[in-house]
Amino acid sequence: MLTENEAERLSSMDEVVSVFPSQQRELHTTRSWDFMSFPTSATHSAFESDVIVGMLDTGIWPESESFDDAGFGPPPHKWKGTCQTSNNNFTCNNKIIGARYYHLVGSIRGENIPSPRDSEGHGTHAASTAAGRLVANASLSGLAEGTARGGVPSARLAVYKVCWKYQGCSDVDVLSGFDDAIADGVDIISISVGSNSPIQKYFSDPIAIGSFHAVKNGILVSSSAGNNGPHRYTVVNSAPWILTVAASTIDRKFIAQVKLGNGDVYQGVALNTGGSIDGTLYPLIKASDAPNTSAGFDASSAKYCNKGSLDEDLTQGKVVICEHFNIGLGPQVAGAVGAIMPPVDTVISDYAMQFKLPASELEVDEVAKILRYSNTTSHPMASVGKSEGVFDGHAPYVVSFSSRGPNPVTSNLLKPDLTAPGVDILAAWSPMASQKSTLYNIISGTSMACPHVSGSAAYIKSFNPSWSPAAIKSALITTAFVMSSKKNPEAEFAYGAGHVNPMRALKPGLVYDADETDYVKFLCGQGYTTVNLRKITGDSSSCTSETNEPIFDLNYPTFALTITKGKPFSATFHRTITNVGDSNSNYKVNVTAPSGLKITVDPQILSFQSLLEKKSFEVKLEGETNEALLSASLVWSDGVHDVRSPIVVYTA
Structure with missing residues (x-):
């Protein structure tokens, strides 16, 4: 060291x-x-x-x-x-x-x-x-x-x-x-x-x-x-x-179904490789009703379902309701056959987890309903099923x-x-x-x-x-x-x-190409000195007025601009694009912008006569807004290829 x-x-x-x-x-x-x-x-x-x-x-x-x-x-x-x-x-x-x-x-x-x-x-x-x-x-x-x-x-x-x-x-x-x-x-x-x-x-x-x-x-x-x-x-x-x-x-998402003795069914999120396949019901118990008192736990601490917090004599062979999210180690150690729990935050997870035993992560209000069922039923029963993959039409x-x-x-x-x-x-x-x-x-x-x-x-x-x-x-x-x-x-x-x-x-039709030289100019523009730059490149590169390039001129395929809310803004970007599509092609620009943002592109048509030919253009963003984020886009199209770049204007 x-x-x-x-x-x-x-x-x-x-x-x-x-x-x-x-x-x-x-x-x-x-x-x-x-x-x-x-x-x-x-x-x-x-x-x-x-x-x-x-x-x-x-x-x-x-x-x-x-x-x-x-x-x-x-x-x-x-x-x-x-x-x-x-x-x-x-x-x-x-x-x-x-x-x-x-x-x-x-x-x-x-x-x-x-x-x-x-x-x-x-x-x-x-x-x-x-x-x-x-x-x-x-x-x-x-x-x-x-x-x-x-x-x-x-x-x-x-x-x-x-x-x-x-x-x-x-x-x-x-x-x-x-x-x-x-x-x-x-x-x-x-x-x-x-x-x-x-x-x-x-x-x-x-x-x-x-x-x-x-x-x-x-x-x-x-x-x-x-x-x-x-x-x-x-x-x-x-x-x-x-x-x-x-x-x-x-x-595709994975769900784990919970069935109650009263016939109610809930679909939670989990990756259960085991669980009730035939719908067999097991006794249902609240974790808070099964504290391991010999280890110093009471109802207020047992509800978290932490390891060692549950009384095995009370939870063996049962489905446990945990009132806080956990990986199920506590119920597993205590001999439970399943666990039901709310999400980490107030919203159910948008991805499935594997637990230590068959489990299901449900919405907060659904867990509350199951708790009410448990409190108002003399012999509450439940099952936690093996997971299954279902269609998710909201993706991606x-x-x-x-x-x-x-x-x-x-x-x-x-x-x-x-x-x-x-x-x-x-x-x-x-x-x-x-x-x-x-x-x-x-x-x-x-x-x-x-x-x-x-x-x-x-x-x-x-x-x-x-x-x-x-x-x-x-x-x-x-x-x-x-x-x-x-x-x-x-x-x-x-x-x-x-x-x-x-x-x-x-x-893609067109590409925004760049090499080490472009990144050197970017680094110089970010304040790196010649001494530090040469330590990186290992050559004689220098940060001078010619190589000190603003971020707006880095040949990147996207555009971003930080602004002050409610203040006028204006910035000009320079880009060079390379033809990798058809040798003879004409690309026209199309911009989409929300209120508060004006986008000007010059020129608006790029004509190519050969492959690998390069053309440069300028993009000017100007306007004024109280919005935190404005999303726009710039698309070069020849009728076959659509070369799209997102444009983001936002307040820091």
């Missing part, structure tokens, strides 16, 4: 990017691909098997059927990585072509294994979501049964275990993983990891640092937006060179836990970039991570959304191997499904440009 003086001396060295305390980062925890209008029948490129997706996560379970290498040839010639077999505990194949693990600080403890093998489950789940093979009849104990698959089933996987069960993800391990992934020759990096709270500077964040160097080397980095929503300014991994992914629902909408913008580091840069399925996702799992040795599991998080976009990016890369990370990112952003602020009042701060649409992104 460095002393403060040593850290200060080290940070002054020319070859050092920055010095900061190594912290622990968090993991951001299949119908989904079909829901994205990406069917199994979608055309795949022959080049897909040459695309390498690097996963920085908790490792992988190589024996999973999702990673079988039958029919795969040897790794691509560009691959320079290795496989750490770790005393024969781990074996790579022609699907998982490389695997490393990192634990540079402290000791490996508990259930963790000094190997790329995954004992947590998170990394296996993410890897199979991005690039898993098609596996028929996959399910979690019969739930979500169907074909599990990733976006690019023929792509290769390179695994970098930088996170550990109950030990998090050390900054030094994350940076080491980035370094090796870049050197090994991956095409896409997927990292469902981030800080628990937003960073203040991009270069005190290892993911921002590592991803900058990845993008500099032509590697797109897809990362999760974080799970601290729905509060504002909670989005993480918000650097402009990162593709930042929020989490949204698919059109951004889930409550998904972190929201605005961008806490750069206010005039819209984040997250887009959203993808991250709720109740079925994918491969590590049997070491579950008591039941589950091979496939259903979990939720922006961690699950991120690999959907990573797989989508790899899909685009397989058809367009020469495209830059920014071009692929632009294609995904400008072709996203438009979402509604009626379902998410935070609008673009919840879902960015919208819901990812990999099929449309394959042919």
